[in-house]
Structures are given as structure tokens and as C-alpha cells.
Amino acid sequence: MQILPLSESNLKEACSVYNASVDECDNLSLDWFRFHTLDDPDFCPETTLLAVEDGRAASFAHGVRREHANGVSGFIKSFATLPEYRSRRYAKALFQVIESHLAGCGVSAVKMGCPAPRYITPGIDPRLYTPAVDFLMGRGFKYTRMAYNMDAELAGRNFCTKDAEDALKSKGIIIYRMEPEEKDLLAEFITAEGWGKNWLLEATYAMQSNPPGLFVAKKDGKIAGFAACGALRPGFFGPMGTAASMRGLGVGKILLKKCLSHMQTMGRDTCHISAVGPLRFYHKSVGAKVSRIFWEMEKPLI
Numbered sequence: 001m002q003i004l005p006l007s008e009s010n011l012k013e014a015c016s017v018y019n020a021s022v023d024e025c026d027n028l029s030l031d032w033f034r035f036h037t038l039d040d041p042d043f044c045p046e047t048t049l050l051a052v053e054d055g056r057a058a059s060f061a062h063g064v065r066r067e068h069a070n071g072v073s074g075f076i077k078s079f080a081t082l083p084e085y086r087s088r089r090y091a092k093a094l095f096q097v098i099e100s101h102l103a104g105c106g107v108s109a110v111k112m113g114c115p116a117p118r119y120i121t122p123g124i125d126p127r128l129y130t131p132a133v134d135f136l137m138g139r140g141f142k143y144t145r146m147a148y149n150m151d152a153e154l155a156g157r158n159f160c161t162k163d164a165e166d167a168l169k170s171k172g173i174i175i176y177r178m179e180p181e182e183k184d185l186l187a188e189f190i191t192a193e194g195w196g197k198n199w200l201l202e203a204t205y206a207m208q209s210n211p212p213g214l215f216v217a218k219k220d221g222k223i224a225g226f227a228a229c230g231a232l233r234p235g236f237f238g239p240m241g242t243a244a245s246m247r248g249l250g251v252g253k254i255l256l257k258k259c260l261s262h263m264q265t266m267g268r269d270t271c272h273i274s275a276v277g278p279l280r281f282y283h284k285s286v287g288a289k290v291s292r293i294f295w296e297m298e299k300p301l302i
């Protein structure tokens, strides 16, 4: 077995290993696979690896060292072994290299799952990937908490917000698709609300689609709320936030519906709301339902 770092030259093969090993609902196009691996701002060739046997890629694992709101941790973003190569210790070999590199960088714990700005799933789905959970437990990972996604149906629904927007206009609040030159205003807002640089990065990825999937609320020339969609891949919603001082006025509901309407226009039938915080808000505002659950898992390294 050879262990190779992921690079542009073996990216396609790694993407094939990933797609052939995971459930269809987690499949990625080559461009989105690149987005989540090589183009991750924390990409590290020592922790993004392919196990190759007789010239054929058999297993893939992607780790990063990521700064986040509570400090720095190592994360396994994804790992996958082709079905015909399972139980032959390829994933084990990749994890040994990744964990030892992270420990050498002073990272005290490695987590399964990943925070913003780029993650495929916010943990491991224990129902779809029970053998992978078993593998992680065998390596000393322990369940820490649950994360979940919610789905909102889009087909045939009306997300018109005109009346609600008119009511907010009388309070001096306007809601619209963000202009690219307002990026600094958005940065100011996200920083002031304490959401950190990873949410800002994630929100700005939503600016890259055409038209951009990023909507904002503005009051007195300042941004007071935002909602992003398409940032993590098409059909996915988040992040979003309303200024603490402006909550409960209906701003979040309008921003959310603007994104759902945008996704509808882009031809999507379902919106996946990723790594949900306020379940009741999404359920109440657009009838979203929990669609997937994930386990976050963690293993101490030092």
C-alpha cells in the first residue's frame, strides 16, 4: 500500500472513491469535491490522503486543523473506503497518519464532523454509516452530541413576502439580495454579532452563484440580518442570523423565504437546512422537518 497526498492529479480518483463509498445523498460533483477538499482554506496535504493498492485508489480520508469559536481542533471531514477494499486496514492506516500529524501540530483532540466554512455533513450519520461509526469507536472516538439537518419542501409553494416586507419598511427595515460591494458591511455585521470569520467565509461563498444566494436586511445603512444559500453546495441553506436587537420582528422569516424562493427559481424541489440550531424557527416559519441526524464524535490526541 502507498499513501499519497491528495492533489489535482489524483483528485478525480479520490472523488470516485468517495462517491462509490458513500450513500447517494452525500455524493459530490468533482467541482464540489474540490471545493470541500483541495480548496478548503485549511487544506493540508499531510492530512488529506489516499491509500493506493496496485495502482488503484482504495481509501480516502480528509482531516483539517481548524480554528473555530472555541479554539483549535483537528477534524475528520470525510473518509471512505471502496466496498471491495473494506476490513483491510486502509482507513486505519490513513487515520494513523492524520492523527499523528495533528498531534504533532499540538492539536489536543480530533473530531468527526466539521464546522464552517466548508463541511459536507456536520458529523457522521449513524444510520447510513453504522460500520464507520463502529470503526471510529474502535479507534477511541466517543459520541459527543447530535447535529441535524432539516428539509423544507419547495415544489409548488408560494414564498411571497411582500406584505411582511411592507410592514417592515414602515419600521425602516429593507430586505434585498446583497450587492457584492456590501461585503465589508456584512463582515462588520457578522463580527459585531460575534459569529466569527468562518460564518463570514461561508456566507460569502453564497455570493459566487449567479444570481448570488445571499440576502440581507438593512436598517439605518447598516446590515441587521443575513441569510445564505448554495454556500456548501446547491440545495443547501445556511448560515443565517438576525441582529440580536432585531429578533422577533419577522426579519429572519423573510430572509429565509427569500432564499427558498431563490432556490425554487434555480429549479430545486427541496431545501436542505444544514446543521440546524433553532429547530422551532425553521419549523414554524416554513414547515421544515428534521431529515437527517448526525453524531459528532471526538477522540483526545494528547
Ligand SMILES: CC(C)(COP(=O)(O)OP(=O)(O)OC[C@H]1O[C@@H](n2cnc3c(N)ncnc32)[C@H](O)[C@@H]1OP(=O)(O)O)[C@@H](O)C(=O)NCCC(=O)NCCS
Pocket: 238, 239, 240, 241, 242, 243, 246, 247, 248, 249, 250, 251, 252, 253, 254, 274, 275, 276, 277, 278, 280, 281, 284, 285
Ligand atoms: C434564528 C434567527 C435567525 C431568527 O431570526 P428572527 O429575525 O428573530 O426571526 P423571526 O422574527 O422572523 O421569527 C419568525 C418566527 O419564528 C419564531 N422564532 C424565531 N426564533 C426562534 C427561536 N430561536 N426559537 C423558536 N421560535 C423562534 C418567532 O417567534 C416567529 O414566530 P411567529 O411567526 O409565530 O411570530 C435568530 O434568532 C438568530 O439570528 N439566531 C442566532 C443565529 C442562528 O442561530 N442562526 C441559525 C443557524 S442554523
